[in-house]
Amino acid sequence: MSRLPMAERRDQLVHAALAVAIREGIDAATVRRVAAEAGVSLGVVHYCFEDKDELLREVGKVITSQNVERVAFDLPATPDLRAALGAALGGVWDAIRENRGAQLLSFELTTTALRNPELRGVATVQLEHDTEVSEQVLTQAAEVAGTRWTVPVRELARLCVAAINGVALAWLVDEDDAAARAALASFADHIAARSVPAEVGSRVSAG
Amino acid sequence: MSRLPMAERRDQLVHAALAVAIREGIDAATVRRVAAEAGVSLGVVHYCFEDKDELLREVGKVITSQNVERVAFDLPATPDLRAALGAALGGVWDAIRENRGAQLLSFELTTTALRNPELRGVATVQLEHDTEVSEQVLTQAAEVAGTRWTVPVRELARLCVAAINGVALAWLVDEDDAAARAALASFADHIAARSVPAEVGSRVSAG
DNA sequence: GTCTATAGTTGGATAGAC
DNA sequence: GTCTATCCAACTATAGAC
Numbered sequence: 001m002s003r004l005p006m007a008e009r010r011d012q013l014v015h016a017a018l019a020v021a022i023r024e025g026i027d028a029a030t031v032r033r034v035a036a037e038a039g040v041s042l043g044v045v046h047y048c049f050e051d052k053d054e055l056l057r058e059v060g061k062v063i064t065s066q067n068v069e070r071v072a073f074d075l076p077a078t079p080d081l082r083a084a085l086g087a088a089l090g091g092v093w094d095a096i097r098e099n100r101g102a103q104l105l106s107f108e109l110t111t112t113a114l115r116n117p118e119l120r121g122v123a124t125v126q127l128e129h130d131t132e133v134s135e136q137v138l139t140q141a142a143e144v145a146g147t148r149w150t151v152p153v154r155e156l157a158r159l160c161v162a163a164i165n166g167v168a169l170a171w172l173v174d175e176d177d178a179a180a181r182a183a184l185a186s187f188a189d190h191i192a193a194r195s196v197p198a199e200v201g202s203r204v205s206a207g
Numbered sequence: 208m209s210r211l212p213m214a215e216r217r218d219q220l221v222h223a224a225l226a227v228a229i230r231e232g233i234d235a236a237t238v239r240r241v242a243a244e245a246g247v248s249l250g251v252v253h254y255c256f257e258d259k260d261e262l263l264r265e266v267g268k269v270i271t272s273q274n275v276e277r278v279a280f281d282l283p284a285t286p287d288l289r290a291a292l293g294a295a296l297g298g299v300w301d302a303i304r305e306n307r308g309a310q311l312l313s314f315e316l317t318t319t320a321l322r323n324p325e326l327r328g329v330a331t332v333q334l335e336h337d338t339e340v341s342e343q344v345l346t347q348a349a350e351v352a353g354t355r356w357t358v359p360v361r362e363l364a365r366l367c368v369a370a371i372n373g374v375a376l377a378w379l380v381d382e383d384d385a386a387a388r389a390a391l392a393s394f395a396d397h398i399a400a401r402s403v404p405a406e407v408g409s410r411v412s413a414g
Numbered sequence: 415g416t417c418t419a420t421a422g423t424t425g426g427a428t429a430g431a432c
Numbered sequence: 433g434t435c436t437a438t439c440c441a442a443c444t445a446t447a448g449a450c
């Protein structure tokens with residue numbers, strides 16, 4: 001249609017690819033279907049992207065950043081650490097629940113990336129990003145609650161990511177929302193138990 | 208080649224499909240590649256299976272039953288529940304570690320099944336099977352340790368499955384074995400904490 | 415920058431000889 | 433039961449007109 005600058009055209013195509021992939025799976029996101037979704041011809045996609053893998057790499061970036069944005073840092077400023085974690089995980093869960101296709105696509109992208117060297121980075125970046133965000137949330141929650149973690153925050157962040165992914169995968173299969181929430185709440189307890197009240201004074205004041 | 212009865216031929220083809228899929232991913236397991244792997248011609252596969260989906264359904268069954276067999280119930284007969292769970296998870300983890308391709312294929316099968324109504328059952332059965340086995344192991348461990356679970360075993364089994372899947376997915380991406388083991392050990396603590404000594408007397412003997 | 419047309423592969427499925 | 437030959441659909445990618 002209209003003549004757009006390359007950057008905008010790429011953005012449009014990436015979002016078209018994302019829409020198709022969320023709706024019908026990553027295998028359905030062919031160059032042809034993406035072109036059709038965006039309302040452009042096949043040649044345009046090949047003009048804007050080196051090849052299909054480059055397009056998928058961009059889709060991976062968008063999915064990853066959306067995962068991060070969804071957490072939205074609406075962490076309640078409560079001194080009750082368990083409540084704060086529960087609320088944070090609840091927020092994450094609501095986002096997953098309302099974006100089933102995106103969550104499934106996220107897993108599809110990971111497995112695809114693990115088989116395709118050209119896409120390997122997509123899986124790595126996604127995991128790293130998720131872990132990083134979890135770490136920030138955990139750190140922030142501890143600060144607000146006046147506690148400190150008894151094991152490295154990084155390890156706890158990994159636990160959170162694994163728990164969320166594991167619960168999400170099961171939920172995609174059995175659609176048991178109540179069980180998913182219960183599982184996340186249980187994991188939240190586990191994480192919260194790895195904290196103790198922070199020493200509010202200086203390090204040498206204990207006695 | 209030789210003229211095999213249908214059942215054996217099917218078995219041979221399913222295992223050929225499994226080999227290809229483990230090695231190169233589910234998308235590589237085309238009817239043609241499977242036929243080549245088994246050393247038969249294209250027509251034979253179509254003669255033995257209704258269509259590709261039926262072949263993949265059989266692959267799903269085999270993968271699922273292998274997951275179960277791998278646990279092997281080598282649960283140590285120790286009264287230390289935490290140690291028993293740690294050993295069980297350790298065993299599961301060794302199996303996953305030594306079968307990276309199979310673990311990845313397991314996830315690929317799940318996502319594929321979630322997009323394809325013809326394969327939907329593969330995902331359901333796999334999750335159900337895993338949960339069932341976890342439940343049996345947890346029950347058995349509690350018996351040996353002389354404890355009882357304070358929450359429904361079914362819920363704990365779901366936690367185990369989610370934890371294992373989440374940890375396995377992360378490991379497939381970052382290959383950090385030590386972190387994976389640490390995460391599983393942490394989750395084992397969490398599960399073990401959901402137990403209390405069983406009342407050895409009758410139900411009415413409590414004071 | 416966008417389009418049509420087409421080359422070149424690959425895949426699922428079937429027909430029919432043996 | 434097994435094979436070869438073939439059909440047809442869909443895909444990635446490119447060439448070249450506009």
